[in-house]
Amino acid sequence: xxxxxxxxxxxxxxxxxxxxxxxxxxxxxxxxxxxxxxxxxxxxxxxxxxxxxxxxxxxxxxxxxxxxxxxxxxxxxxxxxxxxxxxxxxxxxxxxxxxxxxxxxxxxxxxxxxxxxxxxxxxxxxxxxxxxxxxxxxxxxxxxxxxxxxxxxxxxxxxxxxxxxxxxxxxxxxxxxxxxxxxxxxxxxxxxxxxxxxxxxxxxxxxxxxxxxxxxxxxxxxxxxxxxxxxxxxxxxxxxxxxxxxxxxxxxxxxxxxxxxxxxxxxxxxxxxxxxxxxxxxxxxxxxxxxxxxxxxxxxxxxxxxxxxxxxxxxxxxxxxxxxxxxxxxxxxxxxxxxxxxxxxxxx
Amino acid sequence: xxxxxxxxxxxxxxxxxxxxxxxxxxxxxxxxxxxxxxxxxxxxxxxxxxxxxxxxxxxxxxxxxxxxxxxxxxxxxxxxxxxxxxxxxxxxxxxxxxxxxxxxxxxxxxxxxxxxxxxxxxxxxxxxxxxxxxxxxxxxxxxxxxxxxxxxxxxxxxxxxxxxxxxxxxxxxxxxxxxxxxxxxxxxxxxxxxxxxxxxxxxxxxxxxxxxxxxxxxxx
Ligand SMILES: [Zn+2]
Numbered sequence: 310x311x312x313x314x315x316x317x318x319x320x321x322x323x324x325x326x327x328x329x330x331x332x333x334x335x336x337x338x339x340x341x342x343x344x345x346x347x348x349x350x351x352x353x354x355x356x357x358x359x360x361x362x363x364x365x366x367x368x369x370x371x372x373x374x375x376x377x378x379x380x381x382x383x384x385x386x387x388x389x390x391x392x393x394x395x396x397x398x399x400x401x402x403x404x405x406x407x408x409x410x411x412x413x414x415x416x417x418x419x420x421x422x423x424x425x426x427x428x429x430x431x432x433x434x435x436x437x438x439x440x441x442x443x444x445x446x447x448x449x450x451x452x453x454x455x456x457x458x459x460x461x462x463x464x465x466x467x468x469x470x471x472x473x474x475x476x477x478x479x480x481x482x483x484x485x486x487x488x489x490x491x492x493x494x495x496x497x498x499x500x501x502x503x504x505x506x507x508x509x510x511x512x513x514x515x516x517x518x519x520x521x522x523x524x525x526x527x528x529x530x531x532x533x534x535x536x537x538x539x540x541x542x543x544x545x546x547x548x549x550x551x552x553x554x555x556x557x558x559x560x561x562x563x564x565x566x567x568x569x570x571x572x573x574x575x576x577x578x579x580x581x582x583x584x585x586x587x588x589x590x591x592x593x594x595x596x597x598x599x600x601x602x603x604x605x606x607x608x609x610x611x612x613x614x615x616x617x618x619x620x621x622x623x624x625x626x627x628x629x630x631x632x633x634x635x636x637x638x639x640x641x642x643x644x645x646x647x648x649x650x651x652x653x654x655x656x657x
Numbered sequence: 658x659x660x661x662x663x664x665x666x667x668x669x670x671x672x673x674x675x676x677x678x679x680x681x682x683x684x685x686x687x688x689x690x691x692x693x694x695x696x697x698x699x700x701x702x703x704x705x706x707x708x709x710x711x712x713x714x715x716x717x718x719x720x721x722x723x724x725x726x727x728x729x730x731x732x733x734x735x736x737x738x739x740x741x742x743x744x745x746x747x748x749x750x751x752x753x754x755x756x757x758x759x760x761x762x763x764x765x766x767x768x769x770x771x772x773x774x775x776x777x778x779x780x781x782x783x784x785x786x787x788x789x790x791x792x793x794x795x796x797x798x799x800x801x802x803x804x805x806x807x808x809x810x811x812x813x814x815x816x817x818x819x820x821x822x823x824x825x826x827x828x829x830x831x832x833x834x835x836x837x838x839x840x841x842x843x844x845x846x847x848x849x850x851x852x853x854x855x856x857x858x859x860x861x862x863x864x865x866x867x868x869x870x871x872x873x874x875x876x877x
Contacts, residue, residue, distance in 0.1 A: 351869040358726065358865035365730045365859065369741045383742055399727045402693045406731045409697035410738035414711045642697040 315387040315633040318375070318411070319626025320368075322404030323396025323424045324451060325349055325360040327367040329375040330623030331386075332630050337434040339379035340616065340623035343367035350491050354481065355450075357397045364403040372407070375622070386417055388639070390629025393421030393657040394650025396451070401646035409642055418639035420629045421657035423465075423650055424620075425454060428586040430461045430631055431624030435613040443611075444580035446571040448595070449587030449619070450477030450492065454652060455525045455571060457578050461628065462635045467652050468574055469525025472514070476563055476589045479529035483559050486537045487552050497556045498592050504553030510535050510562040515569065525574050532562055564595045572602045584611040590618035632656065659709065660716045660849075661700065661739065662842030665732030666724025666752035667773055668818070669835035670695045674707050675842035682707035683839045692731035700735070716745050718845035720752035720836055722860040723781040723798050724773065733859055748845050749857035753798055753817075755841035757785040759833045760816035761792045768795070770810055772819025772827065775800050780819040781862065784810055800862045803827070 314334035321328035327343040345363035349355045376383060391408030394401060405421065412419035429445045445456040453471035458464070474482070477494055484493025489500065513528035514520070536559050543550045575583050583603055589595060590612055603610040617623060637656065644657050658677035665671075670692050673683035684699045684706075704711060719736035722729045740747035753771045760769050766788050772780040780803050784796045803811070803823045812828045820830035848855055 351871070352867050353870040353873075356865055356867040359867065361726065361730060362859075362861070362865065365734055365737075368734050369737050372738070372741065399730070402727060402731055403734050405693055406696065407734045407738040410735045411742050413697055413701060414739050414742035416711070642701055643694045645691075646693050 313634060315630050316381065316385055317388045317390055317626045317629040317633060318386050319622045319624070319629050320389070320391040320404045320408045321424070321427070321620055321622045321625045322364045322400050323392045324400060324620055325355050325363070326620040327364050327371050328620060328622030328625070329371045330621060330626040331375055331379045331381055332434055332623065332626040334630055334634070335433050335437065337623050338381065339375045340621050341371050341375035341378060342621050343371050346492065353485070353491050357399055360397060361399040361403060364400055368403060368407045383411070383415060386415060388418045388420060388629055388633050390420040390422055390625050390632065392424045392427065392625050393644055394424065394647035396424055396648060398646060398648040401648060405644060405646045409644070413642065419642070419644065420632045420637070421640040421644040422625060422628050422632065423652060423655050425452060425456070425652045426461055426465055426655045427624040427628045429456065429458055429465070429584065430628035431586065431617045432584050432611050432613050433631065434623060434627045435617060436611050440582040442578070442580050443582050443584055444571065444575045444578065445584045445586060446567060447587045448476040448567060448585070448589035450481060451475055452587060453527045455574050456652060457580065462631045462637055463655060465652055465655060469523070469527065469570070471527040471529065472523065473528050473530035474533065476527070476529060476567065477587070479533050479563060480589065482533045483536050486540055487555060494589060494592060497560055498594065500553050501557035501560045501594065504551070504557035506558050506561045507554045508539060508558035510558055512562055512566045515566055525570050527566060527570070529563065532559065560592070560594050564592065564598050567595065568599045568602050571599070572606050572608065575608050576606065582609045582611060586613065586618050588619045591615040658715050658846070659713050660718055660842055660845060661714050662718045662838040662845060663696070663700070663732045663736050664720035664752055664755060664836040664838050664841050665692045665696060665728045666720045666722045667835035670699060671836055671838035672696070672699045672703050673838035673842045674703055674709065675839070675846055677846055680839035680842055685837070687835070689728065692728040696731055696735055711739070711743060714743055714745055716748060716849070718748040718750055718842060720755060720841055721749040721857060722752050723775065723800065723862045724752055725776060726861060729859060733857070737857065747857050748849065748855040750841055750845050750855060751798060751860060752836050753781065753783045754792070754794060755836045755844055756816050756833055757792050757794065758844050759837055759840045760814070760831050761787045761790070763831055763833065764814050768813050769831070770813040770815040771817050772803065772815055773817035774819065774822055778802060782806065782819065784813070798860055798862060
């Protein structure tokens with residue numbers, strides 16, 4: 310194998326996307342994703358058993374499609390990497406078992422890696438090597454984390470995370486309150502463009518003692534409750550609910566807290582770069598506010614394209630390739646799926 | 658011929674290699690909670706015990722359940738992926754059929770029942786006829802509360818963990834608890850030789866445990 314340009318296939322099945330990506334070193338060759346999100350929309354949220362069934366069905370076809378589109382034969386691969394946690398246990402197991410089967414059949418090393426670390430590593434195939442350190446804000450339906458990343462293959466420090474709902478979860482719940490479909494993020498984003506920020510919703514954990522105790526943590530459940538009460542009061546008064554304004558005001562509150570804390574973290578930790586990842590990174594208001602606040606603070610903002618921000622196999626392959634390049638030990642064949650793998654543990 | 662057989666539908670994580678005549682290597686581990694950890698190392702050990710390489714395989718057979726979903730999928734996706742990576746055919750076997758073949762060695766000609774643990778106080782089950790060594794499934798695999806099985810079915814000699822979990826409901830428990838991949842391999846080899854179709858669809862027998870938003874609204 311080429312130590313500098315290893316050909317690595319990455320598998321991601323931590324939630325409802327069956328993702329298979331292939332990279333050569335720092336170059337993305339293909340990112341194939343089969344999403345079961347439409348199956349979940351009928352249930353109004355991700356149903357773990359529905360996701361696991363879809364992973365089993367889609368796993369081999371997605372591997373096939375990735376290889377075909379990249380013009381790569383499985384026997385050419387140098388290594389396999391796979392999300393071994395955190396995530397939905399039953400979903401993770403499908404990907405981990407499939408990755409082991411590939412590594413075993415092909416006689417190549419296997420790397421079981423952390424899903425969140427992969428979200429950070431994906432930017433390598435988009436914008437080149439990660440500055441060291443990088444500050445990473447990961448926001449999705451499953452995570453809201455602020456991470457200081459001196460080295461994505463071996464040193465990630467958690468500065469803060471949500472103490473209740475994930476940011477994307479708050480979008481889903483507020484969308485439900487406003488009668489918008491699942492998943493809520495894109496619908497609220499679209500709706501908010503037609504609205505004004507007219508309501509001053511609470512910014513959780515941003516003042517006084519909270520800023521000491523929960524400096525880089527987030528809380529969105531109080532915000533969700535505030536939106537829900539505000540809407541109920543309107544309805545009780547027999548007045549129409551200004552859905553676009555509520556969406557815009559809610560979104561503003563979330564984005565304000567995320568970007569304010571992220572930029573503060575960069576300043577205090579001496580990071581000159583901020584990277585945003587996760588599904589919520591596709592939010593147009595988040596991108597805009599992060600850009601203006603980073604510009605004002607002299608921080609370089611890096612946001613991968615939306616398809617690489619949501620869960621995908623390319624990010625796992627990108628991290629796997631870094632593990633090979635940096636000479637990290639491969640994982641063992643008895644590698645578990647660890648649904649609560651801490652972000653500080655980059656490899657299993 | 659060299660068939661790798663896998664089953665993870667019962668409490669055993671079980672693998673075997675079959676050369677078309679007999680099982681040349683096998684390995685099992687009892688742990689209903691750690692299929693992901695154990696399966697690949699068992700396959701690896703099995704291959705090295707037989708002094709074979711993955712590329713020597715001519716096919717992969719695996720149990721398609723019914724069985725607890727999470728563990729079942731580990732075996733199935735492993736078999737499907739290995740078949741794809743090695744470019745060899747994959748063959749699905751109803752896991753209850755393997756248990757029936759194991760039990761057939763213990764009974765005279767007649768009928769037997771296979772009833773495995775489906776959790777939630779239910780069993781996966783099917784009824785079989787044994788005639789001079791050959792085993793034929795008489796009913797489609799089903800999932801039910803054990804007390805709801807017909808009396809004459811529960812009276813049959815019964816394999817699987819159902820009779821162990823509900824001893825008061827089954828007359829005769831056979832000492833066959835979990836799938837043995839060596840037997841599943843033999844079932845697969847026989848079917849390959851007769852050209853019987855062996856679909857690789859999982860036998861879930863239950864729909865996912867969730868209501869659609871439309872169903873939730875209808876309940877209100
Ligand atoms: Zn994610």
